[in-house]
Amino acid sequence: MQVIKNIKQMSSLSDKWRQEGKKIAFVPTMGYFHNGHLSLMRKGRLLGDVLVVSIFINPIQFGPKEDFKEYPRNFERDSALAQKEKVDVVFVPDEREMYPPGYQTFVEVTKLTQHLCGLSRPGHFKGVATVVAKLFNIVKPHFALFGLKDYQQYLVIKKMVEDLNFDVQIIGCPTVRESDGLAMSSRNEYLLPEQRGAALSLYKSLKMAQDLFETGEHNAKKIKAEIINFIKTFPYTQIDYVSICDPETLEEIDEIKDKALMALAVRVGKARLIDNLILEVRK
């Protein structure tokens, strides 16, 4: 496994691979790997002749009061895990090479970002779209893999790729959970032992919404109200949003017909956690 830090070196290697007719699979990450990341790598390993994983904690997708500085880092451990997954290249660009003085170009997906996390984290998805565009231009992948825990991010990237004609296939992979249901996230690291139970309120809420939906409740407002009351029974929690929306446009819906996305963001102590589920009429 090769560790590449230099942008030009990564880009040239990808060029060489493409000329050799090799298919490049790419997993962009912020590191601090958990099983969610590893599942993306496994899928990438199957799709590509070569597999690139980037580790870059992208400063421009964090708000000024967010956790950029505290975001957990452990390159040694990540590197060992990537090697185990038979990753060909770990690409670890330098922040100063990614955003040199005078940097001024941004990619914006204007509508999908006006919902859910886009409202509580202004500028976040502009930062995400921009860094992913940069990484795509450097790594030149045929396939790029994203976790569906970050459902809105997946949708925003897919839209950017479609709109800007990036020649990359975006693949969304299922959320990986702890045995009790908590969605894996590097930010779970922030949870204190006494907050761990409250963190499960997200998964339990999704289950509750699914039960309500499956037993005939299709009124989104009623489901949301129940969920909000339920989450409030957990200590340490502060709701950011509870949404039932169209899974393609992310526009809020009143009455669930065939299909809806139930998404929520809850602060549990220092950790801002998100999770989601598709509510769907079984046929």
Add this chain to the structure above:
Amino acid sequence: MQVIKNIKQMSSLSDKWRQEGKKIAFVPTMGYFHNGHLSLMRKGRLLGDVLVVSIFINPIQFGPKEDFKEYPRNFERDSALAQKEKVDVVFVPDEREMYPPGYQTFVEVTKLTQHLCGLSRPGHFKGVATVVAKLFNIVKPHFALFGLKDYQQYLVIKKMVEDLNFDVQIIGCPTVRESDGLAMSSRNEYLLPEQRGAALSLYKSLKMAQDLFETGEHNAKKIKAEIINFIKTFPYTQIDYVSICDPETLEEIDEIKDKALMALAVRVGKARLIDNLILEVRK
């Protein structure tokens, strides 16, 4: 010479070329070719193993009151001229395929666009950067050629390429002029015979600024004042801007040291014309 309208078809052909190790030169245009365009094609012909010219009048770079509808078009003539220049592919994408319903992604270069034409044409460079990003992703060129008459456009594209890590070399080519000095532009088409003399006020202004500079006047305000008075002596003219600025940042300067960009935009009848020149101390 092949004419390609379909995005996927263009993209696949470029992929094939790249796998064969061919260098792709690309000239993005809005058509209605003049010698300026042809000079870009000739340079592209020298640089690339294959040469692609796109013709696309990009709606999103025109303001609501601008000349999108009247912009001159003549595909038959353009096609014949391209063939003469040994162009391999004329790429003529369809507006509905470039901007389908639900389109919502834009690329913005934030600082360089806050000057010159960026001020009088809000949103213009966002449209330009976006369409060029799209075209680069489709055509996948090694070299892309732009005319220096549109100096700010050249700078904005170069900055976008650098910031977003596009693997494309941007080449600026000298302004091509009529025998009397008028910069070639598809918009010269709008000039009525009686306005043709006034259109020359731009070139004459540049020459006058150069003379003033070379005879020792380095005070930008004084030069600009002289130029403004000079242009006002021509009928049909309406000054949009007269600027003396840093050739890299486009920030207005007071005292010219080594080098400055003199740029101006003047309406002559229906035509909004631009031109520019680098003022430089000869060594």
